[in-house]
Amino acid sequence: MAAPTPAPPSPRRTFLGRQSLPERNYLTDALRTETVGGVILLVAAVAALIWANTYGSSYTSVSHLHFGPEALGLHLSVAHWAADGLLAIFFFVAGVELKRELVAGELRDPKAAALPVVAALCGMAVPAVVYTLVTVLGNGSTSGWAVPTATDIAFALAVLAVIGTSLPSALRAFLLTLAVVDDLFAILIIAVFFTDTIDFVALIGAFVGLAVFYLLLRLNVRGWYVYVPLALVIWGLMYNSGVHATIAGVAMGLMLRCTRREGEERSPGERIEHLVRPLSAGFAVPLFALFSAGVSLSGGALAGVFTRPETLGVVLGLVLGKTIGIFGGTWLATRFTKAELNKELAWADVFAVASLAGIGFTVSLLIGELAFTGDDDMINEVKASVLLGSLIAAVLSGVLLKFRVRRYRALSDAEELDEDESGIPDVYEQDDPEYHLRMAAIHERKAAEHRRLAQLAGAASNKPDSPA
Template identity: 75%
Template sequence: MSAPVPSKNDRKVLGRLSLPERNFVAEALRAETVGGVLLLVAAVAALIWANTAGGSYDSVRSFHLGPGSLGLNLSVQHWAADGLLAVFFFVAGIELKRELVAGDLRDPRAAALPVVAALCGMAVPALVYFLTNTAGGGSLDGWAVPTATDIAFALAVLAVIGTSLPSALRAFLLTLAVVDDLFAILIIAVFFTSDLNFAALGGAVLGLVVFWLLLRKRVRGWYIYVPLALAIWGLMYNSGIHATIAGVAMGLMLRCHKEDAGEEHSPGEHIEHLVRPLSAGLAVPLFALFSAGVVVTGGALGDVFTQPETLGVVLGLVVGKAVGIFGGTWLAARFTKAELNDDLAWPDVFAVASLAGIGFTVSLLIGELAFTEDPLLTDEIKAAVLTGSLIAALFSGILLKMRNARYRKLWEDEERDDDLSGVPDIYEMDDPEYHHRMAAIYEKKAAEHRRLAEVAGGEREDGNGPA
């Protein structure tokens, strides 16, 4: 049964999603939540390993392997950052493509809110970092570090505190992360590209054209696409552009809507379903394992709040993200026709905005790229990312817990299915068949109550039951 056409009320800011969109968001967030828990475990393991096993952690992640003749003799850490994260960004590319053709971003009016919120959520942290380091005489190279949001880690926090966010807020968080990933990709491509090797870049572009043509011609077979994808990745790495861009480009080329007869899922949905577990369950946790391991001492933690570079990262994540996303959402609602959904309040938006201050994966990557010539400062920036993300997680967790009863009620209202049709009742309110089914259910319950009352009354008259 198709869901009713959204009413005017459904088009409010953070309004109720359509049923297909709600189901997709729920499925995507379930997968991200599991990946986020694994990411959290990997990060903790990295910290324990780096701080208890002497120099073995650095020895393992600096171990080189790979074909040097192809320019791919890389350290384990670089394989994790340049290779495994390409899988993560491939999935991000598919998510972005889906949002552009079937999600909130397909409608400019609906897209305006998350785009403005995400842009403000990146600009304000960068501004906070800039002001902190201008005042303190620090390096401005790390301005992009606090601009990223780690959706998997954020959802892991939600899983830990058990908050039942309504679908509108969950979709807002997911869309924010998708837009955030897009601009993080652009930042990496524009600001962290070294000397270009035009021959390798040309080969990568040619490979992407072949990839696109094969998709257009409906050519099937993983044995064709996987070797081609590896070749494109290797050429992109050798071109001087960060290799993760290859993953994004290929993800954006996948078709995310059904065209052919008999298709149950679009190629993009099918591939995402296959690759997402690899990304969330292996690629991102391994990246965290070989990137998050920094030696933590009392002095190092103190330096996080005294050095302008590290303080700028912490303030950017904790203050800049919350203020930027909340402010962007408020501005969009204030100066457009959008209104906040009646079921939500502005403190709800601020709680989710503060959750976006968990940077981690992409922030760690940008930190490595920004200070590649200074390993000591790189480790200090990583410590700042971990500290800022932890503070943002604790702060947002407190805010979400304070409003947990409200979220629980909203979530239960969304999930209620009294007629057992398999479709939440809130999506069937405008369907006449729903009211017939509910009337039959109520009549059946009323008849049962009458029968029980008659039985109880008969027992009292016979003196066989309680008066």
């Protein structure tokens, strides 16, 4: 009796492979906004540093200026409004991004999601371990362990815009997915570890508001004049409950429908995200940076970053921890999931993106404020270490990416090429028989044009000279 034929081995998954066309178009649109917002964020951070180090008294007085209804527990400083109010918009967009990734993006398929999730988790765990080791060995405070765990996608994209590196869409998608998972766990860290006391009446009120918000969405009720006032009430109740108010933004973002129904070009979540993302990237986050990044950068303060265990732990966590965690987690995940790297890319590209993820600006500043509440001097020094660590990560990743800039531009040009002018890049049409017919016709027209020009040139050269 013949032995049974063994089943053919399952094909290996391609890591950082080409995305579907709709996913690529969505990613391009989202990253374009984030890149512009990142440049504004960069300008805001520089403005904050200049303001704080030239007219420090006015910076402090404006940051501590209080306004808002005291009867509702919302008589807050300008800096407080920026951190708890405006960042709720940022986390709302993060919630929509996460929901979309879970139902229509990279995280939809558990097998495909394993790689970026493992990479992001390792990229948060290793910096926390690095910080803890440095502070334990240096007899410092371990309460800031979460500061170097965050990645700032907008700042990272601003760095790419400044150095002029055209990353292939697969690497940009990987960076965005890392940031989305990173934001999710940053939200959980804030909710679990930085909530001291809870007002259960206000918290129950916030949950009731969220239930009403969800019910209105399910009933297809439309109108910003319904949702914006309700969102403000939910935010106010969440703030007064003791849970960080940005959690309200995430919760509402996760409730939006991000799957497309028949006849829809965009889902409601994608449509609202498209409207709110510019507000988040171009206004909310830069204004938060303006009132959070203004730290004193005197020579003594910068030198102290490398002598205090807390600040040194933040710098090493961002620069070394993020790079080692993301790169190591990605490499291990590919080994255990039997995935193979896209043949057009190299592991050096993954290492460069991992180092780019060490830019932990926005959420790291927020967590630094929460971790050392009440200790203004430590908050100032930790902020300085976040800025310095992010700067080192930006320079390091910029150098690494520049080594491969020609390769990236070639890949990007190939992704954008639309020789048949159909409105769809050629790489997405190569399996379509009609595409090959169109290309053959185009090549024939070009050949005929070349022949006609050659004949005209030959006729001109054979024409006798006219008499003087």
